[in-house]
Amino acid sequence: MGKGFFISKNLGIAGVVVGAGALATIIALSVVYSQEKGKNQDVEAQTTLSPPKDPWDIYRLPHSLAPVSYNITLWPRLVINDITGLYIFTGQSAVLFECKKETDLIILHSNKLNLTLINGQHARLTGVDGAEAPAIQNSWLVKKTQFLVVRLQSSLQVGKRYELYTDFTGELADDLGGFYRSEYYEGEIKKVVATTQMQPVNARKAFPCFDEPAMKAVFHMTLIHPHGTVALANGMVLASVNVTIGGQDVTRTSFEATPTMSTYLLAFVVCEFSFISSDGGKVLIRIWARKQAIDEGQGDYALKKTGPVLEFFETYYNTDYPLNKSDQIALPDFSAGAMENWGLITYRETALLFNNASSSSADKEWIATVISHELAHMWFGNLVTMKWWNDLWLNEGFASYVSYLGANSAEPTWNFPDLIVLKEVYKVMSVDSLASSHPLSTREEDILEPAQISELFDSITYSKGAAVLRMLSEFLTEPVFARGLSTYLNAHKYSNTVYQDLWNHLQKSADMNTELNLPASVEDIMNRWILQMGFPVVTIDTTKGHIAQNHFLLDPDSTVNRTSPFQYEWIVPIKWMKSGADQTLYWLQTKTATHLPMKTSESEWVLANTKVSGFFRVNYDPGNWDRLITQLSTDHEVIPVVNRAQIVDDAFNLAKAKKVSTSLALSTTLYLQKEREYMPWEMVDRNMGYFFLMFDRSEVYGHMQAYLNKQVTPLFEYFKNITANWTTIPEKPLDQYSQVKAISLACSTGVAGCDSLIKAWFQDWMKTPEVNRIHPNLRQTVYCRALASGGMEEWDFAWKRYKEATIASEADKLMYALACTRVPWLLNRYLEYCLDPQMIRKQDATATIVSIASNVVGQPLAWNFIRAHWGNLYNNYGGGSFSFGRLIEGITRRFSSEFELKELQQFINENAEQGFGSASQAVDQALERTKANIKWVAENKADVLKWFTDNSA
Ligand SMILES: *[C@@H]1O[C@H](CO)[C@@H](O)[C@H](O)[C@H]1NC(C)=O
Numbered sequence: 020m021g022k023g024f025f026i027s028k029n030l031g032i033a034g035v036v037v038g039a040g041a042l043a044t045i046i047a048l049s050v051v052y053s054q055e056k057g058k059n060q061d062v063e064a065q066t067t068l069s070p071p072k073d074p075w076d077i078y079r080l081p082h083s084l085a086p087v088s089y090n091i092t093l094w095p096r097l098v099i100n101d102i103t104g105l106y107i108f109t110g111q112s113a114v115l116f117e118c119k120k121e122t123d124l125i126i127l128h129s130n131k132l133n134l135t136l137i138n139g140q141h142a143r144l145t146g147v148d149g150a151e152a153p154a155i156q157n158s159w160l161v162k163k164t165q166f167l168v169v170r171l172q173s174s175l176q177v178g179k180r181y182e183l184y185t186d187f188t189g190e191l192a193d194d195l196g197g198f199y200r201s202e203y204y205e206g207e208i209k210k211v212v213a214t215t216q217m218q219p220v221n222a223r224k225a226f227p228c229f230d231e232p233a234m235k236a237v238f239h240m241t242l243i244h245p246h247g248t249v250a251l252a253n254g255m256v257l258a259s260v261n262v263t264i265g266g267q268d269v270t271r272t273s274f275e276a277t278p279t280m281s282t283y284l285l286a287f288v289v290c291e292f293s294f295i296s297s298d299g300g301k302v303l304i305r306i307w308a309r310k311q312a313i314d315e316g317q318g319d320y321a322l323k324k325t326g327p328v329l330e331f332f333e334t335y336y337n338t339d340y341p342l343n344k345s346d347q348i349a350l351p352d353f354s355a356g357a358m359e360n361w362g363l364i365t366y367r368e369t370a371l372l373f374n375n376a377s378s379s380s381a382d383k384e385w386i387a388t389v390i391s392h393e394l395a396h397m398w399f400g401n402l403v404t405m406k407w408w409n410d411l412w413l414n415e416g417f418a419s420y421v422s423y424l425g426a427n428s429a430e431p432t433w434n435f436p437d438l439i440v441l442k443e444v445y446k447v448m449s450v451d452s453l454a455s456s457h458p459l460s461t462r463e464e465d466i467l468e469p470a471q472i473s474e475l476f477d478s479i480t481y482s483k484g485a486a487v488l489r490m491l492s493e494f495l496t497e498p499v500f501a502r503g504l505s506t507y508l509n510a511h512k513y514s515n516t517v518y519q520d521l522w523n524h525l526q527k528s529a530d531m532n533t534e535l536n537l538p539a540s541v542e543d544i545m546n547r548w549i550l551q552m553g554f555p556v557v558t559i560d561t562t563k564g565h566i567a568q569n570h571f572l573l574d575p576d577s578t579v580n581r582t583s584p585f586q587y588e589w590i591v592p593i594k595w596m597k598s599g600a601d602q603t604l605y606w607l608q609t610k611t612a613t614h615l616p617m618k619t620s621e622s623e624w625v626l627a628n629t630k631v632s633g634f635f636r637v638n639y640d641p642g643n644w645d646r647l648i649t650q651l652s653t654d655h656e657v658i659p660v661v662n663r664a665q666i667v668d669d670a671f672n673l674a675k676a677k678k679v680s681t682s683l684a685l686s687t688t689l690y691l692q693k694e695r696e697y698m699p700w701e702m703v704d705r706n707m708g709y710f711f712l713m714f715d716r717s718e719v720y721g722h723m724q725a726y727l728n729k730q731v732t733p734l735f736e737y738f739k740n741i742t743a744n745w746t747t748i749p750e751k752p753l754d755q756y757s758q759v760k761a762i763s764l765a766c767s768t769g770v771a772g773c774d775s776l777i778k779a780w781f782q783d784w785m786k787t788p789e790v791n792r793i794h795p796n797l798r799q800t801v802y803c804r805a806l807a808s809g810g811m812e813e814w815d816f817a818w819k820r821y822k823e824a825t826i827a828s829e830a831d832k833l834m835y836a837l838a839c840t841r842v843p844w845l846l847n848r849y850l851e852y853c854l855d856p857q858m859i860r861k862q863d864a865t866a867t868i869v870s871i872a873s874n875v876v877g878q879p880l881a882w883n884f885i886r887a888h889w890g891n892l893y894n895n896y897g898g899g900s901f902s903f904g905r906l907i908e909g910i911t912r913r914f915s916s917e918f919e920l921k922e923l924q925q926f927i928n929e930n931a932e933q934g935f936g937s938a939s940q941a942v943d944q945a946l947e948r949t950k951a952n953i954k955w956v957a958e959n960k961a962d963v964l965k966w967f968t969d970n971s972a
């Protein structure tokens with residue numbers, strides 16, 4: 020699945036420091052949503068306990084039968100059914116399968132489908148090619164394991180083929196899973212789209228099937244749909260004819276057979292969208308969306324980039340694109356960011372649609388990365404698929420890693436290879452440094468139930484997966500890595516693998532290159548990174564040339580209960596430099612070692628993990644820290660920009676872990692008056708964000724503001740100067756991000772001239788609503804600041820624009836800005852809107868409440884709101900796209916006093932009986948984090964206050 024909730028699109032958007040607009044991140048809810056659903060199913064299941072050990076009680080299919088092909092016809096009704104009062108679909112499916120092991124049981128998946136009885140049974144069996152089908156003895160459905168079981172009077176014969184036919188009805192619900200319904204308005208007219216999201220285990224909700232990734236088959240699809248609608252599926256349209264079925268005039272569209280593939284990659288859509296397409300080329304590329312969006316040219320950017328990215332991957336993998344078409348479709352309601360269905364990729368609108376006049380650079384970057392991620396899966400994931408979900412990390416980590424390479428080929432000026440450090444590596448380190456983290460790789464037998472599968476879609480899987488594969492590619496070198504990939508894809512195409520298969524191919528490729536000098540096999544090195552959780556902090560003592568590694572834990576008082584097969588030791592590839600000069604790669608293979616070249620004189624410094632190519636943090640002796648900080652203030656450009664960001668993030672995290680002092684961490688920000696680059700500023704913003712959350716209600720706040728004001732003023736003046744008093748924008752994308760950061764930080768710390776500038780822009784727009792002259796890059800910040808300092812008039816104006824917005828990314832910016840107001844009753848009303856789908860789409864409700872909570876005024880309101888409505892929320896949104904975990908996390912982030920701890924504890928006690936469902940872990944973490952915050956504030960407040968006071972003058 021593409022880009023779930025682990026990745027946030029916050030580049031070019033204000034950080035926490037700015038206040039409410041800060042968390043203007045796109046949070047796709049797929050993950051938590053599926054968890055929610057998984058858990059609910061589990062609860063239902065407990066009431067239908069069967070005796071243990073029967074094959075239908077075990078979550079995995081018995082593997083005595085193997086599907087060969089399916090012939091499926093589905094008919095979604097786009098109007099409410101008079102009898103049931105539901106939107107429904109009907110269907111027929113025939114699956115041809117081969118018997119591999121003698122059995123008298125046919126077990127396959129079927130969930131939430133009403134199967135029509137045929138001669139009193141749920142299915143009909145026929146023999147194929149002269150095989151004789153045994154008679155059916157009985158058949159039944161198992162709710163817990165989501166199976167359809169057919170017991171035969173005698174056994175199926177090994178090597179023989181049979182066909183199982185089913186006829187069924189299902190609900191076309193608005194639940195964002197399986198075959199589901201999305202709605203939008205064209206003027207006053209409501210339009211209904213029937214679409215799909217099968218990953219991970221929802222194909223069984225659309226038709227009975229062997230719903231495991233290794234159960235690959237060929238799919239023949241047919242869709243019945245109203246005249247005037249378009250039907251799309253994985254393959255090209257084969258034939259489309261008008262027919263009358265049961266007195267209804269409809270169109271029947273059949274599609275080319277798919278290649279041999281997994282069920283989770285199926286997709287079909289019935290809609291009234293229009294499209295644009297590439298001309299010529301051996302692969303047909305089409306971009307589909309609402310008519311108005313296509314007419315406005317919102318699909319043009321995606322169309323322009325899809326072809327080149329596909330070609331990049333053909334070259335990179337050294338393998339042709341396996342299909343003859345690539346459809347990309349933008350859906351108004353979509354749970355994840357996007358989904359890599361083979362040949363028909365589905366997206367959230369914000370992940371595909373772009374409009375030059377109103378979309379920002381950050382919107383564009385997001386679209387390029389998401390498209391690239393999904394296209395990368397067309398080979399890695401779709402052509403070659405993991406055997407079982409426990410290897411999901413390889414699939415998603417890989418796509419996440421190479422999406423930066425693909426996006427870089429499409430947009431070479433964006434510094435994508437550096438951005439991965441901020442967006443994946445450091446982002447996931449903050450999760451992976453908790454004692455409650457988990458290893459990347461899981462044993463196959465530990466992942467059985469749908470809820471366990473859904474839980475795998477987390478940031479460890481995506482971002483840590485990407486980070487360790489990037490590290491591997493860095494030490495193997497890109498050509499060696501790509502050559503191994505190519506042979507791997509070729510050897511396993513149309514089939515399934517385990518991660519060891521990839522290691523084998525990479526090893527062979529590495530063996531062909533005698534210059535590599537790896538200290539151990541690819542498998543030995545990589546097992547340390549995938550079979551144990553966490554990562555090391557490498558400590559370098561430059562006075563002696565000593566070097567050591569330790570498991571890095573953010574909270575040094577936490578207890579690690581999980582044992583590691585390697586005792587939390589890693590084989591660490593260390594790229595490093597001495598006073599600006601690159602040195603030979605050093606491999607740390609033991610807990611401690613002596614590496615004399617790292618011993619330095621008083622005038623030299625050592626900097627390790629150059630380009631942050633390794634997944635670890637670095638600490639030094641105090642002298643070396645001093646010399647690095649001095650280097651930053653004398654000539655910071657000697658240190659590569661990514662490593663300037665690294666120094667800030669490592670220092671702040673080491674301080675939290677009590678490995679260096681908080682004042683040392685703060686000292687890494689002293690040089691910022693000279694810094695013009697985006698990445699270090701982004702890191703400062705992120706890390707200072709925590710200080711603001713902890714202290715923005717205390718006396719530290721004023722001094723912190725004064726210090727940052729002083730540091731950011733030169734940046735603000737610099738951009739004012741080079742943009743001719745804000746009339747142009749910088750050319751390079753990362754300079755644009757830096758400009759946005761300059762304005763957001765300057766305004767939030769009260770730099771002279773900033774707020775008045777923003778107010779004037781917004782007033783100008785309010786005077787002529789039809790012409791918005793605010794540059795798209797700056798809109799997020801400008802809207803938020805303007806609403807923060809404005810009142811009802813500004814709010815109502817922005818609300819009106821939100822409801823009228825015709826591009827999703829503009830609507831998103833306004834939606835987040837609406838949470839920035841400081842007027843309590845407006846915030847309370849906005850909170851109420853979050854429970855009304857007519858006001859705020861269900862898919863956006865959590866994100867909106869969380870942005871209200873990140874506003875210092877909104878936080879207590881949101882907390883009260885959640886407590887008051889918890890029962891209602893829990894019962895009415897429990898099965899929907901509402902992310903409770905994310906909600907609890909967002910609302911409790913600031914908690915740092917005994918009083919808040921008590922309130923939280925009370926809230927937990929009051930609801931203990933009902934439980935917290937998928938938020939249980941988040942509730943525990945909130946409790947732990949609040950306690951840690953109280954401790955941190957107590958230990959650091961005086962020092963922090965003194966440091967800011969001393970340095971803000
Ligand atoms: C699929 O089923 C339909 C109707 O049962 C039949 O006409 C068609 O030939 C079948 N197609 C394939 C590829 O088996």
Ligand SMILES: *[C@@H]1O[C@H](CO)[C@@H](O)[C@H](O)[C@H]1NC(C)=O
Binds near residue numbers: 107189190
């Ligand atoms: C399936 O059957 C149940 C029980 O008869 C009924 O309540 C439900 O509405 C049916 N679903 C559909 C989609 O027809």
Ligand SMILES: *[C@@H]1O[C@H](CO)[C@@H](O)[C@H](O)[C@H]1NC(C)=O
Binds near residue numbers: 246259260261270
């Ligand atoms: C089906 O009928 C509709 C409405 O009469 C018409 O517009 C369309 O062209 C027909 N399609 C085919 C394939 O004949």
Ligand SMILES: *[C@@H]1O[C@H](CO)[C@@H](O)[C@H](O)[C@H]1NC(C)=O
Binds near residue numbers: 577579580
């Ligand atoms: C480890 O176990 C201890 C004692 O049971 C417990 O207090 C602690 O929370 C556990 N740590 C984690 C990360 O689960």
Ligand SMILES: *[C@@H]1O[C@H](CO)[C@@H](O)[C@H](O)[C@H]1NC(C)=O
Binds near residue numbers: 736737740741
């Ligand atoms: C503004 O730009 C001019 C010329 O480009 C330069 O001389 C001046 O130093 C700049 N001022 C600032 C504050 O950067």
Ligand SMILES: [Zn+2]
Binds near residue numbers: 022359396414415418
């Ligand atoms: Zn993916």
